[in-house]
Amino acid sequence: MLTASTVSSTAVQDLLSQCKTFGHIKQLHAHILRTVSGHRRNTFLFNLSSSSSSINLNYSLSLFKSIPSPPEPFLFNLLLRNLSRSDEPRATILFYQRIRHAGGRLDQFKEAFKLFEEMKCSNVMPDEMILCNIVSACARSGNTRYNSPIYEFLKENDVRMDAHLLTALVTMYAGAGCMDIARQFYMKMSVRSLFVSTAMVSGFAKARRLDDARDIFDRMEKKDLVCWTTMISAYAESDHPEEALRVFDEMRRYGTEPDEIAMGSVVSACASLGVLEKATWVHEYTHRNGFESSLTVNNALINMYAKCGSLDAARGVFEEMPTKNVVSWSSMINAFSMHGEANDALALFARMKQENVEPNDVTFVGVLYGCSHSGLVEEGNKIFASMTDEYNITPKLEHYGCMVDLFGRANRLPEALEVIESMPMAPNVFIWGSLMSACRVHGELELGEFAAKRVLELEPDHDGALVLMSNIYAREERWDDVRKVRRGMEEKNVFKEKGVSRIDLNGESHEFLIGDKRHKQSDEISAKLKEVVSELKLAGCIPDYGSVLVDV
DNA sequence: GTAGGGTTAG
Numbered sequence: 001m002l003t004a005s006t007v008s009s010t011a012v013q014d015l016l017s018q019c020k021t022f023g024h025i026k027q028l029h030a031h032i033l034r035t036v037s038g039h040r041r042n043t044f045l046f047n048l049s050s051s052s053s054s055i056n057l058n059y060s061l062s063l064f065k066s067i068p069s070p071p072e073p074f075l076f077n078l079l080l081r082n083l084s085r086s087d088e089p090r091a092t093i094l095f096y097q098r099i100r101h102a103g104g105r106l107d108q109f110k111e112a113f114k115l116f117e118e119m120k121c122s123n124v125m126p127d128e129m130i131l132c133n134i135v136s137a138c139a140r141s142g143n144t145r146y147n148s149p150i151y152e153f154l155k156e157n158d159v160r161m162d163a164h165l166l167t168a169l170v171t172m173y174a175g176a177g178c179m180d181i182a183r184q185f186y187m188k189m190s191v192r193s194l195f196v197s198t199a200m201v202s203g204f205a206k207a208r209r210l211d212d213a214r215d216i217f218d219r220m221e222k223k224d225l226v227c228w229t230t231m232i233s234a235y236a237e238s239d240h241p242e243e244a245l246r247v248f249d250e251m252r253r254y255g256t257e258p259d260e261i262a263m264g265s266v267v268s269a270c271a272s273l274g275v276l277e278k279a280t281w282v283h284e285y286t287h288r289n290g291f292e293s294s295l296t297v298n299n300a301l302i303n304m305y306a307k308c309g310s311l312d313a314a315r316g317v318f319e320e321m322p323t324k325n326v327v328s329w330s331s332m333i334n335a336f337s338m339h340g341e342a343n344d345a346l347a348l349f350a351r352m353k354q355e356n357v358e359p360n361d362v363t364f365v366g367v368l369y370g371c372s373h374s375g376l377v378e379e380g381n382k383i384f385a386s387m388t389d390e391y392n393i394t395p396k397l398e399h400y401g402c403m404v405d406l407f408g409r410a411n412r413l414p415e416a417l418e419v420i421e422s423m424p425m426a427p428n429v430f431i432w433g434s435l436m437s438a439c440r441v442h443g444e445l446e447l448g449e450f451a452a453k454r455v456l457e458l459e460p461d462h463d464g465a466l467v468l469m470s471n472i473y474a475r476e477e478r479w480d481d482v483r484k485v486r487r488g489m490e491e492k493n494v495f496k497e498k499g500v501s502r503i504d505l506n507g508e509s510h511e512f513l514i515g516d517k518r519h520k521q522s523d524e525i526s527a528k529l530k531e532v533v534s535e536l537k538l539a540g541c542i543p544d545y546g547s548v549l550v551d552v
Numbered sequence: 553g554t555a556g557g558g559t560t561a562g
Contacts, residue, residue: 135554136554136555162554163554164555165554168555193554195554196556197556199556201556201557224556227557229556229557260558261558261559263558294559295559298559299560300558300559300560302559302560326560333560360560363560366560398561430562
């Protein structure tokens, strides 16, 4: 590669632009050391460091370190630009921190960032393009803790906010869920791209602010498939499946046809709708439109059929799939678990193993969920242990939740409590809530009160915990306490959320609420229910009225 | 130079 014996600046620049491999870099490095000295050597080394940062970051940094005198700000910028384009957003962010402070977390980049200290002395100001890259690198890192220092830096230095920088800022804040700040920047923009508007819609959707999301969406002059999909999945995930399907219809009226991602969201909307007729309709739709082999769509269909009550149809989709991935297996396992078929779930888990499909953490949630709902305590316990022993998967909060449920449902409450105490993370409302429900079902008032109090610490208006507390006090005839809890609930407008059950028969929807006589066959249904309950009693089952809120 | 969506669980 190297032929010139005398090295001019342009020759080195030429050679630099030819550096495509690590070997080239090392060759050129050696050449510069042999043939150039003084200030020019420093400049060449710096250029080499910059252009090698995309090939070998560590080497680039050690090159940088070897430069004896601090380079000019321009050169710092060059390196920073290359760094910020690399796939390692953390490098940029830590680098950025180095510019401002000596502190900050140093791990694998520790060595590299020692030298960035020098930048503080060299009075460097990253240019706008680089700042834009830094902000976007920060967004990609997904760590919100860098947001405000970067913004403060922009403010302190009175950086001009152009469309690029604003887009990057909106994306960063929207991605971090800071929607009010994101909106401030969004409003400053005179021209708003599809990208930045979609980022806003998506951010509001994730923050469960659907009206704000819809507002941005409705004001968009142009809409493409991605932003339609964002709006559809926003409704689907926020339990507004009807609205999701309405937006889907509107999209097609506009002449936009779905791809498999959009289709997956639509299927998912039908899953939360829970209506089998709609499910079969969407299934046929996917076939008519060429999605019959789509992994994503088929995975969503398995889940949809399971949630619409048709385990057979779910199994049908699963078995027919030309290719399956871990999501397909997990979805089918969960489908069995959901329907109380833990043995089928376990059998499928075993088959998955035979076919050498590696389970992931979600797979285990499905398996454990099945075990807990079918009372397979020992089996579930073994599987939980195998996560760490065999599969090298660290149990998450959800898995501990399943274990609390597993022991709790089986009336093995001390062990359920042990699980909570052994957790490496702080238990959340669902964990304590699970223990609380188990205590309620099994009449363990003392532990139940303890669990309910933990729930209320985390969520003071938790309806279930307040009702349980009031019922526990009522049982102990502590009427003052009962009144206190009840009055508190009234003042804060907390009501036990009423569970509605719905069944769709022949295209007609039938809804039932507690104490509800609206249905035209209400009397017949009640009579049949009584009959079933008395048969259950004969078979040894005792109905549980413990959770019914008694009006005091 | 910037930059947007999805399927399993919870």
